[in-house]
Each structure stands twice: as C-alpha cells, then as structure tokens.
Amino acid sequence: MRQFSYTPKGVCSMQIRFELDESENVHNVQFVGGCPGNTVGVATLAEGQNARLLIAKLKGIDCRGRGTSCPDQLAKALAQALETK
Numbered sequence: 001m002r003q004f005s006y007t008p009k010g011v012c013s014m015q016i017r018f019e020l021d022e023s024e025n026v027h028n029v030q031f032v033g034g035c036p037g038n039t040v041g042v043a044t045l046a047e048g049q050n051a052r053l054l055i056a057k058l059k060g061i062d063c064r065g066r067g068t069s070c071p072d073q074l075a076k077a078l079a080q081a082l083e084t085k
Helices: 036-046 051-058 070-083
Strands: 002-006 015-020 026-032
Touching (some): 026 070, 036 070
C-alpha cells in the first residue's frame, strides 16, 4: 500500500491522509481537523472503495458556498495520488 498526505484548501480540515492499494482502492482515510461528524463519516464510507469511483461521487460537493468541501478535497487528493502512480 502507498501512503499519501494532502493539504486541503478552502476547508476546515488541515490535512488528509490515506492509503491506496495496488487495485486503486482507498484505505485508512484520516482528516486532521474539520467537522468530526462529516469527516469521520466520509472516511468510513470511503474505506475499501475504488479511488476513481470516489472521485466521481465526491468531486464538486460544496460546503456553505465555499466552492469546495472536505469530500471535494478528498476527491482532489485522490486524483493527485492517482497521477503520481
């Protein structure tokens, strides 16, 4: 498994950490900061899911008119991780 760390922009979370396995499945998502109910929920739902599928589902979700959200930032983090493959 490969480990990744991403610094989100425009949200309360300060860092997103996660792992990708060889099949591009997501594991051990951790948000540092942010709304615990939201970030723990997103992390739990993301566990074991395919990164590309998660990107399609989470990309563009908005939080309070910010133009982004913690789920959207996770999608950006996953996309960046897949590019480094």
